[in-house]
Amino acid sequence: GQQVQQSPTSLVLQEGENAELQCNFSTSLNSMQWFYQRPGGSLISVFYNPSGTKQSGRLTSTTVIKERRSSLHISSSQITDSGTYLCAMELANTGKLTFGDGTVLTVKP
Amino acid sequence: GALVYQYPRRTICKSGTSMRMECQAVGFQATSVAWYRQSPQKTFELIALSTVNSAIKYEQNFTQEKFPISHPNLSFSSMTVLNAYLEDRGLYLCGAYRDGNTLYFGEGSRLIVV
Numbered sequence: 001g002q003q004v005q006q007s008p009t010s011l012v013l014q015e016g017e018n019a020e021l022q023c024n025f026s027t028s029l030n031s032m033q034w035f036y037q038r039p040g041g042s043l044i045s046v047f048y049n050p051s052g053t054k055q056s057g058r059l060t061s062t063t064v065i066k067e068r069r070s071s072l073h074i075s076s077s078q079i080t081d082s083g084t085y086l087c088a089m090e091l092a093n094t095g096k097l098t099f100g101d102g103t104v105l106t107v108k109p
Numbered sequence: 110g111a112l113v114y115q116y117p118r119r120t121i122c123k124s125g126t127s128m129r130m131e132c133q134a135v136g137f138q139a140t141s142v143a144w145y146r147q148s149p150q151k152t153f154e155l156i157a158l159s160t161v162n163s164a165i166k167y168e169q170n171f172t173q174e175k176f177p178i179s180h181p182n183l184s185f186s187s188m189t190v191l192n193a194y195l196e197d198r199g200l201y202l203c204g205a206y207r208d209g210n211t212l213y214f215g216e217g218s219r220l221i222v223v
Binding site for chain 1 (some may be wrong): 211
């Protein structure tokens with residue numbers, strides 16, 4: 001089965017609403033990252049968060065290693081937040097990221 | 110801040126020809142560079158992980174003969190797709206590791222094969 005499960009597959013919000021994106025891992029992991037993929041395809045690193053909680057502006061990521069899950073919370077969503085959010089995990093010392101299928105976020109005015 | 114330049118952004122090549130893409134890390138030393146391909150179905154595959162002064166490690170289904178990679182210094186890496194065919198289509202992304210942890214990606218090089 002898939003090692004990285006992301007949910008939801010897609011999410012439509014009204015501007016100002018909050019978003020909660022989830023990522024579950026089927027195996028133990030060394031680290032994980034959240035990425036934002038622009039419509040043109042380029043990937044932007046949002047968080048490197050191997051464990052605990054990190055916040056940057058309206059974005060908060062929480063990773064609980066022993067529960068093999070990570071979440072990305074977007075508060076007060078804006079239209080410019082629209083795009084695909086991907087989580088990726090790295091197995092111990094492999095240097096290889098395994099990506100989830102992504103969550104397509106659409107924020108409407 | 111960290112920045113990774115990747116070029117060309119897009120290439121249209123005839124079936125059987127080759128495409129070379131380059132990746133430049135600016136503002137940090139990229140001790141490792143990972144090359145990924147995102148298929149038209151949006152799934153990601155790791156092609157190879159390249160570490161300076163170490164052998165390049167290719168993933169299953171990807172070979173040096175098909176995807177030769179050069180990583181001569183801490184700021185530059187290139188990869189070529191030789192004899193490209195339809196199944197090689199996709200978005201090729203280079204990711205440069207900063208401090209061995211966070212992976213910063215370039216803009217991607219989209220390969221279209223006709």
